[in-house]
Amino acid sequence: MxxxxxxxxxxxxxxxxxxxxxxxxxxxxxxxxxxxxxPSIDKRKRLKHTVNKTKEESTIEKKMNHKSKxxxxxxxxxxxxxxxxxxxxxxxxxxxxxxxxxxxxxxxxxxxxxxxxLSLAPTHGCLVRLNDSVEAYLIHLEEVFNGDNYQLMKEVSFPFKKQPPSGFCVMGSCRGFVLLSREPYFFVVWNPVTGFRKRISYSCMFHRSKLRCLKFPRDAHLYGFGYDASRDDYLFVVASEDGGCQHLDCLCLRTNSWISLDAALPKPLDFMKRRPPGLFLNDSIHWLCYSHKEQYSESILTFDLKERSFSNISLPEQLRMHGRTTATIVTLGGYLALNYQDYVERKTHIWVMKEYKVHSSWTLYEIPCLEFEPLCLSNGSAIIALDPTTPVCEPLKFAKYNIREELLQYFTCPPHLGQERYFFPSYTVYTESLLLFPNDNNKHKNENKTNNFI
Known part of the structure; x- marks a missing residue:
C-alpha cells in the first residue's frame, strides 16, 4: 500500500x-x-550394491566435510x-x-x-513514561500483536544516575537517538539500543548568544532535533523571543557549539501555541503551524538543516476546507503524514505525502474509529497507533489498522502499565539503530562504547 x-x-x-x-x-x-x-532395469540390478555403498560413503564424507568447514x-x-x-x-x-x-x-x-x-523491516521502539519519574516501559511496536507479546515489553530507566531534582522531558528522536532535556541546563543524547549516552551542557552557550535563562521546552516557541548529513552532526534548533527580539539558534551536539542562525522566521513566533517538537525527515525538521489569530492548521513549516533555510508545505485542499482544523504530523514508513480527527463521520483521516514536497501526491486513508494516534508504519501496510481514550488507571491500549485488509486490531498492555497512572502517559517513538554518535576529536574515540550512567 x-x-x-x-x-x-x-x-x-x-x-x-x-x-x-x-x-x-x-x-x-x-x-x-x-x-x-x-538407469535401465539391468543396470539397476548390477548397480544396487554400488549405489548403497556410494550413498554410505557420500554421507560419511559429507559429515566429515561439514565438521571441518x-x-x-x-x-x-x-x-x-x-x-x-x-x-x-x-x-x-x-x-x-x-x-x-x-x-x-x-x-x-x-x-x-x-x-x-536498507533494512526491509525497520523496527520501532516506543518509550512510555507513565508518571513523572525516570522509569519507563520500552515496547517493540512491530511485535506486540504477535504471539508472546508480553515478553516484548520491559521496564527501562532513563540514563540518569539519580532522579533529576527538577524534572526532565523528552525533546525528540532522530536516527535511533533520543534527546532528553534535564534542568537546569543539560541535554542528554541516548541510544536505547546500544546504551550510549552523552551529557551536553548548554548554560554558557546562552550567554554567548545573548539569551536569558532559557528552559526547554517551556520557553522555546519552536524547537527540533535533527541530523545534518553534510556535516555529520546532530543539531538542536530552537526559536525563542527575548525582550521583543526573535532569535533562531542552533546547538551543534558534535562540537558542543552554539550558532546564531541568520534565517528569517516566516511569521511571528507565537503561531506555535502548542509547541510540539519538530519532526525530522528528509534532512529537514517539520512543524505544523497555525494561524496567527485562529487556532487551525495552515501549513507545514520546514527547516532544511543543510541549507539553513525555511520553506512551507501546503496542506491538502480538503483538509483546509474544514476550517479550524487541528491536526498532528507524523512519519509513516519514511513519508510525511497528517493525522486529523473527523468527529462528524467519526473517523480518523490520515493524509500521506507519497512524494516529498509534491502537493498532488497527498493521499487519504480513513481509519474507522476516532482518536487513532498513529505511531509508525509496519510491514508497509499496517499503521500502529496508541489509543488515547484509555481511562486513567487502566492498562494502555494499542491499535493496528491494516490498510490492505481493512482490519482493525487492538492490543491491551499488562495491568501494571496502568496502575498508579494519574494522567495520559508521555511517549516517544524512535527507529531502532546501532549508530554511533559522531565525535569531534580522537581523544573521545572510545566514548561511544561507555556504559557509565550520567
Missing part, C-alpha cells in the same frame, strides 16, 4: 537468498540422485553481509557471538548506517 523506497535496493530479497543457499548446498547430492535415478566456507562473506543487513536490530546481538568476524562486521559504523537505510 505504501510503496517502500527501500525496495529499490538491487540486492536479493531475503527469501531468494535462502533458496539460493538451499540450492547450492544440495547441488552435489542432486547430481548423484540424477545419475542413478534413470566453517560457516564462511559455506556462505560467501558478501552474502552474509547482505543477510545481516536484513536482520531486525533486536536479534543482531545474538549474531555477534557467531565469530570474531561477525562481531567486527556488525560493530562497523558503516554497517550500522547501511542497516538503518
Amino acid at each position: 505504501f510503496s517502500n523506497s527501500q525496495s529499490k535496493n538491487p540486492s536479493l530479497p531475503f527469501p531468494s537468498l535462502v533458496l539460493y543457499f538451499q540450492s547450492n548446498l544440495k547441488f552435489g547430492l542432486s547430481e548423484l540422485i540424477y545419475e542413478f535415478s534413470n 566453517s560457516i564462511h566456507d559455506i556462505l560467501p562473506l558478501d552474502l552474509i553481509h547482505i543477510i545481516l543487513l536484513r536482520v531486525p536490530i533486536r536479534h543482531l546481538a545474538c549474531f555477534r557471538c557467531v565469530s570474531k568476524l561477525w562481531c567486527s562486521l556488525i560493530s562497523d559504523p558503516n554497517f550500522a548506517e547501511l542497516h538503518l537505510h
Whole structure:
C-alpha cells in the first residue's frame, strides 16, 4: 500500500537468498540422485550394491566435510553481509557471538548506517513514561500483536544516575537517538539500543548568544532535533523571543557549539501555541503551524538543516476546507503524514505525502474509529497507533489498522502499565539503530562504547 523506497535496493530479497543457499548446498547430492535415478532395469540390478555403498560413503564424507568447514566456507562473506543487513536490530546481538568476524562486521559504523537505510523491516521502539519519574516501559511496536507479546515489553530507566531534582522531558528522536532535556541546563543524547549516552551542557552557550535563562521546552516557541548529513552532526534548533527580539539558534551536539542562525522566521513566533517538537525527515525538521489569530492548521513549516533555510508545505485542499482544523504530523514508513480527527463521520483521516514536497501526491486513508494516534508504519501496510481514550488507571491500549485488509486490531498492555497512572502517559517513538554518535576529536574515540550512567 505504501510503496517502500527501500525496495529499490538491487540486492536479493531475503527469501531468494535462502533458496539460493538451499540450492547450492544440495547441488552435489542432486547430481548423484540424477545419475542413478534413470538407469535401465539391468543396470539397476548390477548397480544396487554400488549405489548403497556410494550413498554410505557420500554421507560419511559429507559429515566429515561439514565438521571441518566453517560457516564462511559455506556462505560467501558478501552474502552474509547482505543477510545481516536484513536482520531486525533486536536479534543482531545474538549474531555477534557467531565469530570474531561477525562481531567486527556488525560493530562497523558503516554497517550500522547501511542497516538503518536498507533494512526491509525497520523496527520501532516506543518509550512510555507513565508518571513523572525516570522509569519507563520500552515496547517493540512491530511485535506486540504477535504471539508472546508480553515478553516484548520491559521496564527501562532513563540514563540518569539519580532522579533529576527538577524534572526532565523528552525533546525528540532522530536516527535511533533520543534527546532528553534535564534542568537546569543539560541535554542528554541516548541510544536505547546500544546504551550510549552523552551529557551536553548548554548554560554558557546562552550567554554567548545573548539569551536569558532559557528552559526547554517551556520557553522555546519552536524547537527540533535533527541530523545534518553534510556535516555529520546532530543539531538542536530552537526559536525563542527575548525582550521583543526573535532569535533562531542552533546547538551543534558534535562540537558542543552554539550558532546564531541568520534565517528569517516566516511569521511571528507565537503561531506555535502548542509547541510540539519538530519532526525530522528528509534532512529537514517539520512543524505544523497555525494561524496567527485562529487556532487551525495552515501549513507545514520546514527547516532544511543543510541549507539553513525555511520553506512551507501546503496542506491538502480538503483538509483546509474544514476550517479550524487541528491536526498532528507524523512519519509513516519514511513519508510525511497528517493525522486529523473527523468527529462528524467519526473517523480518523490520515493524509500521506507519497512524494516529498509534491502537493498532488497527498493521499487519504480513513481509519474507522476516532482518536487513532498513529505511531509508525509496519510491514508497509499496517499503521500502529496508541489509543488515547484509555481511562486513567487502566492498562494502555494499542491499535493496528491494516490498510490492505481493512482490519482493525487492538492490543491491551499488562495491568501494571496502568496502575498508579494519574494522567495520559508521555511517549516517544524512535527507529531502532546501532549508530554511533559522531565525535569531534580522537581523544573521545572510545566514548561511544561507555556504559557509565550520567
